Amino acid sequence: MKFHVFHFLPYADIDLKFREKGQKTLWMFHKHRFDPETCADFYDTYLDELSYADELGYDGVCVNEHHQTPHSLMPAPNVLAGALSQRIKRGRISILGRALPLVPNPLSIAEEWAMLDNLTRGRLNVGMVRGIGIEYHSSNVNPVESNRRFYEAHDLIKLSWTEDDMISFQGKYYECRHFSLFPRPYQDPHPPIWIPSGGNPQMIEWAAHPDRRYTYLQFFNSPYQQIKANLLAYKKAAREVHGYEAQPEQLGWAVPTFVARTDKEAIDLARPHLETLFNDFMAMTPELLFPPGYVPAEAMVQIMKPRPGAGRRTIESIMELGMVHIGSPETVRRQARMARDEIGLGHLLPMMHFGMMPTDMTRENLRLYADEVMAPLREEAALDVVPA
């Protein structure tokens, strides 16, 4: 199993009383303070944390894309990956992902990724996503076209990477008549493609296709049983639809992770930051999260059904659903083994900073996990104690 540190790079100085000021969410409608010195410091701090992860021997570091929110200071993840390319000297850099349908011409993404692949001498993984619903409000791209634009943008990027002559492409949304990619990707034929997705069956079957075999990534905001079901659905699609056995490296999970000496200490320390992540940073209205056409109308009927108010989520309720890896080294090793053995997971993406966690705490988390979780699990794999 590979270990990639995932980081949202939040602007971790939010006003937690935003609701009292009549705001429902920190996405888009924020009128919160922004201090450029603080922001610049956060970038420095977080890049240092990711460099530290590289020194500790993690297999890689990961960034992703979100817009107009303190949840993530990465509206342009390729910019961050460029900065990381000059700091991360050993591990891989994964962009998980870039929202293809939101740009007017996906060939600009193909070009940027080719640059980054060379800058890292082939240590780049690229994630392709649709972007979340709110990003259709912010980009003004029609959400009804989201799925079709995604597949078309993918086809165009792939064509530009694999065809070394001039390409022509006439799609419904994108057209090109005079283009050949230069510089070309460092890796042959192109960087590994990852598909972070919420469990859409059509996307699973498409990603698992033998011509693609893309790494299918689950994010942290579903219960473990749902994450497991989605990843097993990928294996099933590979086996039953496409006739091959999916390998562990085709499956990944990004999970909020915190290790301390004891379970109690870990829970006590992680509590405010995890609860802030789930309740405040992630707070969203359904209209923002699900613009029309982003999911089928049938699904909208279920999503918009009135539900009893759930109230604030506690770390206990989140842990009960298996959505996080939090506890002593022994507990977290057990949680990681469970995903490895029950799912056949090949990529674990511990999210070692969340909420407004101070950097000393994040660095201790990174160190302890590397020594007490990653190292023993690597030894097990080397000794082949358990089947991968």
Next chain:
Amino acid sequence: MALKFEDKFAFGDMGFSYARKGKGSPLLILHGAGGPDMWAGEFERLSEHFDVILPNHPGFDGSRCPDWLEAVEDLAYLYLVALSAWGLRDVRVVGHSLGGWIAGEMAIRSPQIFHRLVLVAPGGIRGTDGFAGNNFVWSKEETAEQLFQSDDLRQMFLAANSDEAHALTLHRSRETTARLVWSPRWIGPALNKWVRRIDTPTLFIWGKQDGLFPVAFGREFSSLLPDSELIELDDCGHVPHLERPGEYRAAIDEFLEVSS
């Protein structure tokens, strides 16, 4: 009385269902993104004086938005084809909101076939001052407040479509609306460029508190047409025929030359 859309018009793989009732001069009602049901009363009332045709726009009728329907002008062309196929001329049109936009797109293409246009808070116009309301981020409660002034109508709006079948129609309608109006938002480029082709006598009816299309849009739209009048209604949101039915009916009956 519930509307029944028993008749179908087809043109290749395109088509729509419609209700038709009454005798006399033809009158086309084009409903808005909220669906045809709120026009049931006016359909009945006007059918006592006219041959009233009320299309149920594809994608708003409970079905998925068909692939061919990609822009407002697709509906405009389709309805022009239908009017022509039915041999109708001197057509009166009442178009509300999205339906008013469709009427405008029809009128810039074939102004000669229309006798009178009633545009009730129509979309499609690019205001030089201000924007259409950002309805796609409104919650249901916010939508009720933006569209209606009266508490009764707000409550009625919030209580409607509570069962699953209606909810599905609502979400499909919303999806079709987004497909047609998302970008440029609620603006018809051709309509804005060619609006002066509309020489048909036109009556605009607009609520002064319309939270979707500001009444200022109505003043601009009206000023661009050589033969038009704008009636602005007080204490009235986006749906004047429900919110100010007395004034609304008096205005359109006079304009459409309804004999009482």
